[in-house]
Amino acid sequence: MRPLVATLVTAALLFLFFVPMLTDLVGRPSLLALACRILIYAMAAASLNFVLGYGGMISFGHAAFFGVGAYTVGILYAHFASGELLFGFIPGSNQMLITLPAAVLVSGVFAAAIGALSLRTGGVQFIMITLAFAQMLFFFFVALKAYGGEDGIIIRRTNELAGLNMRDRVTLYYVILGFAVLFFLGLWRMVNSSFGAVLRGIQQNERRMAALGFAPYRYKLYAFILSGMGAGFAGALMANFLRYASPDMMHWTKSGELMIMVILGGVGSFFGPIFGAAAFMILETFLAGWTEHWQLLLGAVLLVIVLATKGGINGLLARIFRRGA
Amino acid sequence: MILIAEQLLNGLQYGVMLFLLAAGLTLIFGIMGVINLAHGALYMVGAYAGTWVALQTGSFWAGLPAALIAAAVTGFVIETLVIRRLYARDHLDQVLATFALILIFNELITIGFGRQPVFTSLPAAFSGSVELLPGLPYPTYRLLIIATGLAVAGGLYILINRTRIGMLVRAGATNREMVRALGVDIRLLYTIVFGLGALLAGLAGYMAGPISAVQVGMGEQILLATFVVVVVGGVGSIKGAFVAGIALGVADTMLRAFLPGMLRQVMNASEADALGIGIASMGIYFLMALVLLVRPRGLFAAGG
Known part of the structure; x- marks a missing residue:
C-alpha cells in the first residue's frame, strides 16, 4: 500500500470510529443508521465489484445473494423462536457467530449453482441469465408463505454476539464496523493474491489466460462463489440491522442499485464501492428529504456521471491526487 | 376445454404484446449493441400520451396517433441525447444510463399525471364480444390486439426481408462493423431503428391501456418479460422475438391460469394460490435459463 493511501485509510478508520460521537454532537442520531447502511451496502457493492470489476462478469442478480443471506438469518431466527427444527434436523439459532457463517455458506451454495450454470453464457446473455435466477428466487420468496411471503419475515431481536447489548444502536454500529473492517481486510488480501491477478488477467484477455494454462471457467466460478458469499454476508448483517428480511431485498431494482454503487464509485477499484455506496445512500437520503420527486434528480445525477465521467468517484479522486502530487 | 381455449387466446394476446415490445428491443440490441432498459419508458409514454388525448377528445382513435407520435418523438430525443453516446x-x-432514464421518466410522468392509475374505456366499436365457438364469447378488443400484433409481425417481415432498409437492418444485426465499412450511413440507420422500436413500444402501451391500468411503473413490469423474450428468441432476430413472444406469452398465461387450481387439489387453497402464482411468475425465467443452457445465444440468434 502506498504511503498516501495508507494515511488516508487510517484517517478514514479514525473518522468511522468517531462517527457515533459526531452524530451525537450534531444532534442527528438518525445519521448513525445511515452510516450502518452505508457500511453494509459497501460490503455488498464490493462483493459485486469483485466479479464485475476484477472478473468482468456483469451480474445483474447480486441482490439475490444479499437476500438469501438475510433470509438465512431470518429463517434461523424463526426456528429459534418457535423451537421447531428446520427440515426436521437443523435447529434454529440467534447467535451471530452461527447465523453469519450459515448465511455465507448458504449464499455460497446458491452462488455455486447459479454461477455454474450462468457462466456457460457470456455478454448480454450472462446479464440476463443472472437476472433470471434472481427473479426466480425473488418470486420463490414471495410465494414462501411459511416465512411471511410478500411481507417478509420479522426478526424480533438482533442476533446475540459475545454478550453485547445489541439493542444499543452504537454497539450495533461498532459490530457492523468491525465486521466491515474484517471483510475489507480479507478482500484486500484476495484482490492482491495470485488468484486476484489471474482473475484480472481473465478480464483483460480470457483467451491468453487459457493459453497460459489457467482454466477461465473454474477461476470465474470461484470468483462468483466468493462474491455471492460476500453479498450474503452483507445481507445477513442487513437482516440483523433492520430486524427483518423481505423479498424486496432481492428485487431486480436492488441489483441495479448495487450496480449503480459500483459504477458510481469506480469499477474495478478497491475503494470505489465504498465511495459509491456512501455517495448513493447519502444522495438518496438527502434528495428524499428535500423533495418528493428525488428520483428525478437521482436519475439526472446518474446520467451525468455515466456520460461525463470515467472511473467514477475513485477515478476522480485519483486524478485530483495525482495532480496534487 | 372452453376455458383452455379462452386462456390460449389470452396468452396469444399477451404474446403479441410482448412481441411488439421485443421486436424493437431486439433490433436495438442486435444492431446498435445497446441494452436499453428505458424501452419500458417508451411503452409508458405511449400509453399516457394516447390515453390523455383520448380522454380529452373522447375518441379512442384520436389517441392512437398521439401515442405513436409521443413515443417516437421521445425515442428520437433519447437516442440523440443519451443513447448515441452509449x-x-x-x-x-x-x-x-438507461436505468437512470427509467427513474427520470417515471418521475416526470408522476409530476405530470400523478400517482393514481388512469383508466380508459374501450372504443365503442370494440367494446362487445363475439362468440368464437359455441359457448366461448371473447372480447373483440382483445381480438383487435391480436390482429394488430399479427399485422405488425407481417409488416415487419416484409420490411425486413423485402426492402432496402430491411436489408441494411439484417446486415447490421449480422455484422455491424462490415456495414459501416461499406459506407452505409449507420447513424441514420440507428435513428430509424430506434424510432421504429419506440413507435412499436408506444403502440403496445396504448393498446394495453384499456385492459390494464395506465400507471407509473407499467413499463418495468413488462420490460423484464420483454428482455426474456429477446434473449430467448436470440438477440437481433425478429423471427425469434415473434416465436419466443407468443410461446412465452402463452406459457405464462397458462401457468397463471391453471397452476393454482392444480395445486389446490394437493394442498389448502390459500397456500396453493400463493405457491401457484409464485411458480407461474418464475415460469418464463425458468424457460429462459433452460434455453440459454442449451443454446447460449438464443433460439434464432442473428450473426455468427
Whole structure:
C-alpha cells in the first residue's frame, strides 16, 4: 500500500470510529443508521465489484445473494423462536457467530449453482441469465408463505454476539464496523493474491489466460462463489440491522442499485464501492428529504456521471491526487 | 376445454404484446449493441400520451396517433441525447444510463399525471364480444390486439426481408462493423431503428391501456418479460422475438391460469394460490435459463 493511501485509510478508520460521537454532537442520531447502511451496502457493492470489476462478469442478480443471506438469518431466527427444527434436523439459532457463517455458506451454495450454470453464457446473455435466477428466487420468496411471503419475515431481536447489548444502536454500529473492517481486510488480501491477478488477467484477455494454462471457467466460478458469499454476508448483517428480511431485498431494482454503487464509485477499484455506496445512500437520503420527486434528480445525477465521467468517484479522486502530487 | 381455449387466446394476446415490445428491443440490441432498459419508458409514454388525448377528445382513435407520435418523438430525443453516446461504451454504462432514464421518466410522468392509475374505456366499436365457438364469447378488443400484433409481425417481415432498409437492418444485426465499412450511413440507420422500436413500444402501451391500468411503473413490469423474450428468441432476430413472444406469452398465461387450481387439489387453497402464482411468475425465467443452457445465444440468434 502506498504511503498516501495508507494515511488516508487510517484517517478514514479514525473518522468511522468517531462517527457515533459526531452524530451525537450534531444532534442527528438518525445519521448513525445511515452510516450502518452505508457500511453494509459497501460490503455488498464490493462483493459485486469483485466479479464485475476484477472478473468482468456483469451480474445483474447480486441482490439475490444479499437476500438469501438475510433470509438465512431470518429463517434461523424463526426456528429459534418457535423451537421447531428446520427440515426436521437443523435447529434454529440467534447467535451471530452461527447465523453469519450459515448465511455465507448458504449464499455460497446458491452462488455455486447459479454461477455454474450462468457462466456457460457470456455478454448480454450472462446479464440476463443472472437476472433470471434472481427473479426466480425473488418470486420463490414471495410465494414462501411459511416465512411471511410478500411481507417478509420479522426478526424480533438482533442476533446475540459475545454478550453485547445489541439493542444499543452504537454497539450495533461498532459490530457492523468491525465486521466491515474484517471483510475489507480479507478482500484486500484476495484482490492482491495470485488468484486476484489471474482473475484480472481473465478480464483483460480470457483467451491468453487459457493459453497460459489457467482454466477461465473454474477461476470465474470461484470468483462468483466468493462474491455471492460476500453479498450474503452483507445481507445477513442487513437482516440483523433492520430486524427483518423481505423479498424486496432481492428485487431486480436492488441489483441495479448495487450496480449503480459500483459504477458510481469506480469499477474495478478497491475503494470505489465504498465511495459509491456512501455517495448513493447519502444522495438518496438527502434528495428524499428535500423533495418528493428525488428520483428525478437521482436519475439526472446518474446520467451525468455515466456520460461525463470515467472511473467514477475513485477515478476522480485519483486524478485530483495525482495532480496534487 | 372452453376455458383452455379462452386462456390460449389470452396468452396469444399477451404474446403479441410482448412481441411488439421485443421486436424493437431486439433490433436495438442486435444492431446498435445497446441494452436499453428505458424501452419500458417508451411503452409508458405511449400509453399516457394516447390515453390523455383520448380522454380529452373522447375518441379512442384520436389517441392512437398521439401515442405513436409521443413515443417516437421521445425515442428520437433519447437516442440523440443519451443513447448515441452509449454505442461505444460497455454494457455496464448502458445499463446504468438507461436505468437512470427509467427513474427520470417515471418521475416526470408522476409530476405530470400523478400517482393514481388512469383508466380508459374501450372504443365503442370494440367494446362487445363475439362468440368464437359455441359457448366461448371473447372480447373483440382483445381480438383487435391480436390482429394488430399479427399485422405488425407481417409488416415487419416484409420490411425486413423485402426492402432496402430491411436489408441494411439484417446486415447490421449480422455484422455491424462490415456495414459501416461499406459506407452505409449507420447513424441514420440507428435513428430509424430506434424510432421504429419506440413507435412499436408506444403502440403496445396504448393498446394495453384499456385492459390494464395506465400507471407509473407499467413499463418495468413488462420490460423484464420483454428482455426474456429477446434473449430467448436470440438477440437481433425478429423471427425469434415473434416465436419466443407468443410461446412465452402463452406459457405464462397458462401457468397463471391453471397452476393454482392444480395445486389446490394437493394442498389448502390459500397456500396453493400463493405457491401457484409464485411458480407461474418464475415460469418464463425458468424457460429462459433452460434455453440459454442449451443454446447460449438464443433460439434464432442473428450473426455468427
